[in-house]
Amino acid sequence: MGPTIADVARVAGVSRSTVSYALSGKRSISGETRQRIFDAIRDLGFTANAGARALATRRTMVLGLLMQFEPDEFAPAMLQYVMAVTETARRKGYDILLVTDHDGPAALRRITDSGMVDGVVLLDVLHDDPRLPVLREAHRPAATVGLPADTEGLDVYDLDFGAAARQIVDHLRDLGHPEIVLITPPRPVFSRGGAYSWRFRDAAVEQAARRGVRLTAHYGEADPSRIPATVGAVLDAHPQATALIVHNDATAAMLPAVLGARGVAVPGDLSVISLYSADFARTFSLPYTFVESAPGLLGRSAVEALVHRLDHPGGPDRPVTRLVAPHLIDRGSTR
Amino acid sequence: MGPTIADVARVAGVSRSTVSYALSGKRSISGETRQRIFDAIRDLGFTANAGARALATRRTMVLGLLMQFEPDEFAPAMLQYVMAVTETARRKGYDILLVTDHDGPAALRRITDSGMVDGVVLLDVLHDDPRLPVLREAHRPAATVGLPADTEGLDVYDLDFGAAARQIVDHLRDLGHPEIVLITPPRPVFSRGGAYSWRFRDAAVEQAARRGVRLTAHYGEADPSRIPATVGAVLDAHPQATALIVHNDATAAMLPAVLGARGVAVPGDLSVISLYSADFARTFSLPYTFVESAPGLLGRSAVEALVHRLDHPGGPDRPVTRLVAPHLIDRGSTR
DNA sequence: TACGGTTTTCGAACCGGTTCGACGGAGAAA
């Protein structure tokens, strides 16, 4: 299609290898020759062929991004991870191969075995994720967002959901709330193995017990149209509750409408505190106090760790698991 | 890294070319030889190297997906295009290189000139999109979602926003509404050149005039936190208006809360009709009558057209511009 | 003038596939 390095060499009157060295800078080239080469490159509009380069260098400069799209996940939040990952990758010189196959393990095998990617980022990793065995066989650097049971060989990034839960419970207890209700992710998230769901819930329950606060957890709705009824039922079931914790994006997004329709004032009648990203809050104008879920930070960190590992092969750094400390942003919806 | 075709050939006791032919089926191979080859492939766990194959065949089996992320676009809707594109591509045997660079033209040049992709899908194409000149120089098949001024050489898919507007206006007129207000996309979308914005608005205004209905258009808010106030101001300014058309996802998503807070009953006090996808309505439990914006269909069609063109190079089919006919789904929010 | 040491450039091999032309052997037709 376009001009090749041989064309450049011919026009510049040098050999192909000289052009290659001028481009990579791995050997010194005289100023005059270099000039002729770059002139030729410009005149011809030469761009190195990615496939040929990948073949020779065994580096594609492409990262695989594996995400699966579960119907009980709230789609909007996922885009924040995707954007953070692609933008960070580009800044580091990598492109992103986006893989959303339903059969995650097979897809992972496909892109690693064929050498399409130098490394992979896994989103939404489950406690016992079926992609991990495949990943270990592939012998390719990988970073995850989401904490699996076995982190061997992986750079793992996730929010410290336990700490987040404790911070939220303490926050409400310090305000004097004797009874709290928690809306968790939908039940399928738990049964599928989305560890963040029970890491948050169990820590909340435990901390409440430790602090002498009554706390009851209820599953959020996977079907959005049932959210208003479910929230209503939960509130009805706990007339004494003065505080609501929401750990579910879909529920949080519609909470203003739901509470508005019931005539519940926040924080007058009910203190509300949630767990999502600032971006998410902005998109839906959610006025609640919340703990930042940091998708941007997590996605960025995962890519940076992965790229570091790729750029320093055989480096001494052990894989790291980092649980990001929660950060509470007070918007005055609790008192 | 992994085994190569030479390893397979050695184990099976044949030449490399024979293995290649067994794999591709382009020449006949005796049953017994074929069996030995596939046994070797299985035993070794061989997968062909993508870069080498791309180099030899000049096909990467990868499509570029170019999207830009504007702060005044509503993020959740974009994910539907991305999912439709990636899933369709996979079904056709292609992977997706996701490109979100801020500098779209440069990114496009990079992935085409380097031969990373066989073709590209452009999302959210502007009336006078700066990526198009680059695209024409690249001589690579392309499909777009969004209708540009010059469609030369492109397969273009978009909703027929003009027809959608006329259908909506007629629908409201037939119900007897004398005055209608329309909330359009935010002003930056117009000035940037998002043609769908004015194609819808201008057609609505024109059709209303033709039908003898009063219709006033107002810009939606780019800043979500200002949406309630803006909707309120628009309604206050038109106390006689009995119908509201919403052509803006962000506004639609919060409309239940906004109208609820104002005590406006739908359709009792106000008929509401909107333009978004069924998926979007489901995610936010929006109860309004709407015209389907069909992101799934558009994304799928664009990829299918692109793949067809790639699989039939030099085929006789002229590039096609297809404006999908609008489909109104009555949810009873107008009367 | 010959010599040693740098600096710059070249040629060839290699990465791992695909594909073209040719060749050997088997079976059919002459």
Add this chain to the structure above:
DNA sequence: TTTCTCCGTCGAACCGGTTCGAAAACCGTA
């Protein structure tokens, strides 16, 4: 028996880069 086909397989060239070892050119010094 010879000739012609057709089938199955092989070897070599090629896709477009990178990289290693060595040659060539240039410099100052003995």
